[in-house]
Amino acid sequence: MGTLIRHRAFLGSRAVHQGGSLKRLAAAVATISLAGCAPAPPPVSIEVPPGLECASGTIKAAGSTAQANAITDWIVVYQTACPDATIDYQAVGSGAGVEQFVAGQTSFAGTDSAADDEERAAAGERCEGGSAINIPLVGGGIGVVYNLEGVEQLILDPPTVAGIFANEITRWNDPEIVRLNPRGVLPDAAIAQFHRSDASGTTANFTTYLADAASEAWPFEPGKEWIAPGGQGAKGSDQVIASVDVTPNSIGYVDLSYVDVAVNARGALLDTGAGPVAPTPANASAMIAAAEVSGEDGNTELTFDYADPPAGAYPIVLVTYELVCSSGLADSFNPELVASFLRYAASDPGQATLAAGGYAPITGALLQRIRDIITRMSP
């Protein structure tokens, strides 16, 4: 029972965090039912940001599971501020989300990777006088987590991370790891490596990063499925962090929001040449801010120079997009509410909510560009 109680945070679909008041409640309830004697949940208050302009009505949206928690957090705040509005986001997966938007079932779609030209052309049929565009709205990062007794700070570089996950580096006292951690005492033990057993955008972004940043050390084609040999699979970031947490001498990769919820597992620092960088939302935001922006007529797609990140930026990031009409969405799909909701999401309080949930806020010129696009969306 002790193990179950200690890891109750992982039993839910996600960890507790400030923004997700509902989730905090749910997690607290889960704790009580498991432990029988947990303290009552702290009182929850939802702060309504000043200056939020409300729209009314109902919209449906669907798509990416990776951004589901961010959207849910936004919906909770927005609906509290605007009681006349109802927003329903179904986390059905990116592919199905884009499909439903194209089929005219939803007001916007969430997707892990920018919709390609073909999908945008199909979706554009719904945007009278406009086009279907990608807007990056939810940033995130992927942390490498480890469980090594007595090692407070583990520093890795991209080729070493690739070597460990490619099953080439199999022991903790491998010279490559020792070289990066001269002061730490690394055990003479096998590395228990955990990866995602389910297909996921996290795996796709992580392997894309490894393929770019550690070219020779990662000979596998990036994709949603884990195809490297060795290691152990676990279902979802929640199971990966839970497995690393209970398994001595283990390592894994998880969405950034899961890094801090563990008891024994810690996030490894990544040295890309300019000193070790911690996996924090702020450091991931710095990487997203340095992205190369492409796209016309409001379409905004980001590409990252993984091999040469700016100093101090945490380079393993992922960005998820909303697929929307730049203008001309039919009135029955409530374009006013879509624009109002997205305007809140791209506002400073909206992006600050993300940071509290372990996502990486979008900042600077990119955020300004997104706000301009959303402003033009308003009919």
Added chain:
Amino acid sequence: MTAVLSGQAVRPGDRVFSGLSLAAGVLVLVVMAAIAVFLVWKAIPSLTTDSANFFTEQQWLPDRDPPVFGIAVLAFGTVLTSLIAMGIAVPIGFGVALFIAFYGNRRVSTALGFTVDLLAAVPSIIFGLWGLYYFMPRIVPFAEWLSTYLGWIPLFRNDLEIYTKSILMAGVVLAIMILPTVSAISREVFLQVPRAQTEAALALGATRWEMIRMSVFPFSRPGMVSAAMLGLGRALGETIAVALLLSAIFEINWAITEPGGNTFAANIALKWGEAADNGRSALIAAGLVLFLITLAVNMIARWIIARHEEYT
């Protein structure tokens, strides 16, 4: 028997009842046929795109271009975990049932029977989480012992020094999951043995074990086979507990204490969410194979029972 009785007056109640039972029987066949048609229909598109051999390929990448996927690993993992589960659960399940039926006193038997039935009601996600976070860390020493002392058998070899999330672990948890099915059904079968037979055996001077061997087993054999087959059916199709417990690695590895293994049902659960059109079709094709395997297992079981018709 019915032939003898035919020609008698038929009352409305008989008609209604025979109609209802016929409808129930037909309904099962219709449902089975509908499942088979659906699976075949949905599986065909991906099977035509597969650039590898569907039966021997070990990878599962149906959404890549060109698609490469096959069921070799899934079939291997499904069969092996189920065999391990059967190897453990069937003897223990029969043992529990025999104890309840013939050895325990009434109060103990009732309590034990009730507990076993309760075990059957535990949802499989609970078995999965319990297996993953409570049971697995505690049976690692057993797996270590196996590979240390029996490592010369390729099955128990472990070069990785990592013993979690293996086919063995999944098999053991599956065994616990199918134990109540096996023991509850065989218990009911043992209790059906005619009193006269068991008492006759005892009266002739048989010990309790001899009585079980000579009068209980012959009478119960078809029921015992059914109990084992229903357990096997659950083991073959078990999804979420196995998805949590196995490493889901696409490689055939006979070393059952090393991390690895994957099954049809677990793979569908893990891959469905993010699969695109071809991926979903491929997963349905895998489901079709599982459907056929289950069908084959049941037909073999029927055949075994039929061969021992003298006992029924």
